Each structure stands twice: as structure tokens, then as C-alpha cells.
Amino acid sequence: MSEKNTNSNRREFLTGRVLKNAIEQTGENLADYLGDATEEFAAPAGGSNVRLSTRAMATEFAVVMNPGPSQQVTQASDALDLLHNLEQLMTVYRSDSAMSLVNAQAAERPVTVDSQLFDILDLARQICLETEGGFDPSAGPLIALWRECRQQGRIPSQQEIDVCLTLTGIEQFQFDPEAKTIQYRTPENELNLGGIGKGYALDVAGEFLTEQELESWLFYGGFSSILAKGTHNQLPGWPVGIKNPLFTSQRLGTILLQNNALSSSGSSVQHFRHQGKRYGHILDPRTGWPVAELLSVTVIAPTAALADALSTAFYVIGIEKALEYCDNHSNVGTILIPAPTQGRKLSPVIRGIPNEFLFLDRDQLLSQ
Secondary structure, three states: OOHHHHHHHHHHHHHOHHHHHHHOOOHHHHOOOOOOOOOOOOOOOOOOOEEEEEEEOOEEEEEEEOOOOOHHHHHHHHHHHHHHHHHHHHOOOOOOOHHHHHHHHOOOOOEEOOHHHHHHHHHHHHHHHHOOOOOOOOOHHHHHHHHHHHHOOOOOOHHHHHHHHOOOOHHHEEEEOOOOEEEEOOOOOOOOOOOOHHHHHHHHHHHHHHHOOOOOEEEEEOOOEEEEEOOEOOEOOEEEEEEOOOOOOOEEEEEEEOOEEEEEEEOOOOEEEEOOEEEEOOEOOOOOOEOOOEEEEEEEEOOHHHHHHHHHHHHHHHHHHHHHHHHHOOOOEEEEEEOOOOOOOEOOEEEOOOHHHEEEOHHHEOOO
16 A cells, blocks of 8 residues: 555545444454454354454455454554655565665675664574474575476476575574674575564564554454454454364354464465375475465464464464474464375364363364
């Protein structure tokens, strides 16, 4: 959204024309994000809310708030404005962005990086190390190879993948936290924040809302990244729906999210078939091939950036390693859903999410 459109929208809110319509929205209108009650599994219900949105990072971002004073509308609008600056900082799809300039110059010499950009890149590096490469911000060459091959109606050869693997791996990037510099090993190296950038943007915008003393809100980016604070509809949190990865039009359950972030990853929507075989869009950066052990992963974490990166990492590293990570990080929880061995009922593997905050439709689950 352009600055002109954003300012125009804010004026409309302040005059009340949009606010009246927004405040009449109900949780049912946000079914992908706010759980509505059903007789089958008595999920918590979303109630009336105010919603503002903008488009950034090729997706929709929105703030959902409880009905309240008009001042919160201006605060939410200002938070949404921050996203456009963050996009210009992190995107690799604009040649003049800070991230693109680092990618273009860092093989020649150590490049001084904007402190905010360095912090998120360094966080991505740390998560890469902690997940043994399950999440890797340097996997861009592999992603580009598979995208090109998909457009050509083929899969890459192992030789093509091996060439890309020589250009990836976080050890090829030298970080200097004191000087805030990064240097690449070769000009073909690149860093890409696509797997963590949306979450980081939510964290920055959410921190702004907290500074404005806005107590309860839910902030989401796209269909997979959510950050929530406070309560909603007399519930101890915000009800967030979880889709059935086999039948994405069905709600598998609801999580009550309070002062936490949620991210989901899966290949039920983004995939392609070649010669009768199905290939998902999530690659294992360590092998260069798509992974297929899990149908979907949902992660609860203190920050949206961490939740984003871990949902991808857990999908890649699989159930055993994901559970091991949660056991070593008590502030992280997960729902791992493997493909059913028979039939259509699911057997989620859950770790670190209290029962009182999770409501699953038992009719869709395989009896234990």
C-alpha cells in the first residue's frame, strides 16, 4: 500500500466511515484466524472486533482489536505503516533494498549492515545453527533452482542440486557482531529473510503497539504468521483456528493465543506433481530436496520471528529432532502432524502446549 493510500485510509477511519463497518465485523469473518464455536468440539468463539489491514511483503497484514476507543485505530494504522519500511529493508526483490545491497557487495569486502537488518540476519544465523541447518537463510540458490525447474516442467538433476549446495550453508558467511559487518565467501552466496521476515515485521509492529499501551490485539501476516497480546471475547487469549492439512477447508482445532506468536508450515497448498510424484515447496537445505515426513507443523513461540523460522525448521528436521528442541526450550510448543498411515484421520504429536489452551475436533483424530 502506498503512503498516499495509507494516509487516506487513516483519515477515513478518523472520520468514522470505515470504523463503523470494521467494528461490526465478527469472528466468523476472520475464520482463518479467529476460532468460531462449533457443537462438535466446543471451540472458543471469536467475537466482535475492529480490523485494519495493508498489503506488504506480497501478502496481507492486519491488526485485529477489541472494540474500543477510536485512538486505537490510529495506533494500529501507524503500526501497519512500519511494515513498508521493514519491507524495503529486508526484501531481495528490490535492487535498492538494504538486503539486496548487502547481497551485491558482501563478497568483495566486509559490508557494514544497518543495525536492525544485522540483528535479524544474526538471529536467522543463530536459529540455523540451533536447528542444525533445518532453517537456513542462505538456501536461496536451491529455491531458485527448484522454481526454475518447476516452470520448465521438470525436476532438477542431482548435479544441479550439488552445485547449489556448494553455494549454501551459513558457514560461508562471516558475521562480526561488534562491527555489524558481514562478508560472503563467493559472489554467488546470498542471504534471504523470506522464512523469518514476516514474523520479524510482526514483532516490530507489535512492540510499537505495546509502547502505545494497547493492551489486546492480534496481528497477522499472510496465512501463517500470527502475534497476539491480551484477551478477546472474555477468553484468556485470542482463538486462532488450525486447519486440517488434508482437508484445508475444515478446522481441525483452535488454540488460545496470549502474549505469544504462532506460525504454521506445510505443503498441502504449495506443491507440484511430476511424472506422478508429488513434490512439496519446502526444501531440506542440507540435501536440496523437498521433505515429506510431515503434513503440517504449528509452532508457538515468544516471538513471531522465532515461530516463523522454527515452523520451517521443524518441518525439515522431523518429529524426533523437533521434540528434542522443544524439550530444550520450554517457551516453545508445537503441533506436528504426520501423514496418516491409513484412512483420513490424523494423529498429531503435541509438545509444550497446555491442554487448557488447545481445543481439537476429536472426530478428525485417530483414537489413541
